[in-house]
Amino acid sequence: MDSVAFVVDSTADFPMGWKPPLDLYKLPLRLIVDGKEYRDGIDIDSDRLCELMSQGHSVSTSLPSMEDIVRLFEEIKDKYEQIFVLTVSQKLSGTFNAVRMVIENFGLKNFFLLDSKAVSGKIFYILWRLMKDAMEGKRISQQSVAEYEKHCEMFFLLGSLDYLKKGGRIGKLSLLLGKILHVKPVLKIDREGEVTKAAVGMSQHDAIAKLIALVKSSVEKFSNYLLYGGYGSVHVKEMLEQILSNFPKCDGIARVGATVLAHTGPEVIGVLVGKSF
Structure with a gap:
């Protein structure tokens, strides 16, 4: 055994x-x-x-x-x-x-x-x-x-908040902001395991810049770090690669699985930073 x-x-x-x-x-x-x-x-x-x-x-x-x-x-x-x-x-x-x-x-x-x-x-x-x-x-x-869980952070961007709303994973106010003001929140999973906003971009370009800044901050916090990317549809893989190019290294890339995609939508990209061990 x-x-x-x-x-x-x-x-x-x-x-x-x-x-x-x-x-x-x-x-x-x-x-x-x-x-x-x-x-x-x-x-x-x-x-x-x-x-x-x-x-x-x-x-x-x-x-x-x-x-x-x-x-x-x-x-x-x-x-x-x-x-x-x-x-x-x-x-x-x-x-x-x-x-x-x-x-x-x-x-x-x-x-x-x-x-x-x-x-x-x-x-x-x-x-x-x-x-x-x-x-x-x-x-x-x-x-x-x-x-x-304290030794890692994961940030992600969605093409639309609609899928999270349909699955009951985000409040109505956030959906309203996303639709009317066209803001693009950078999301994360908090310490309690819930989806929360880490930052808000006023456009896709701004949201990507804020995601990169959040990842850089985590990289500095962990010093010796591991960094991974993840993507949904193949159409957003290039965007992920552009984001990852801002960092000295990437330890791997994952394809987001079907269950997660059902809640995030196909156009999800994410970056995971963890303390090296």
Whole structure:
């Protein structure tokens, strides 16, 4: 029996080519397109979802199915001494509670549930730190997650606030400002795992400048740092590359997954800065 494995859900986005140092499993959230259900990363990918969204199809998301959770946990429960399940922020999804229900109902004593209080690239960063701890024999807890969450920042820009509004992830006032005043907020995930404004640009150009300034400030704060970019539709990849060119290095680029895209829209770009380790 191996000692440790990790499980994340499909809102976690990894840089292309990254190889986890320990066994890692992914639990798919579900996307509903015009009433038809798909499993993220299995039945649908980012390219296909971007295509469907651009055609105006109705898109929403749902938790991982109980069947998928039970199937995965049954498959791995006897293979490891400890299995850490790191989910998307409870403030953004009910995935944490669905997983907790399965762990409690099946009495899975070697499963340990953690709220990342994050999404996308921030989950990747926290996961990587936890895996390093596991390899060094350190104790892993929710406090570990809270500590590493402080060691990274993720900023992102959207083509439109409409998708966040439809998913109930942003208030009506922010949507109104975005539509009437044409402001472009730079968003982030705060320490509680909620979407908040980090800055406001008066135009796309201004918003990009403010995002770059925020990233530079984080780079200075962390001194030795890791920097990653992420994008949704291939049409915004060039914009991301232009933003990243303002920094001496980039450690990797991720493609934003379908579940996250359903809430941000296809034209999302993001930058993650983390303390090097």
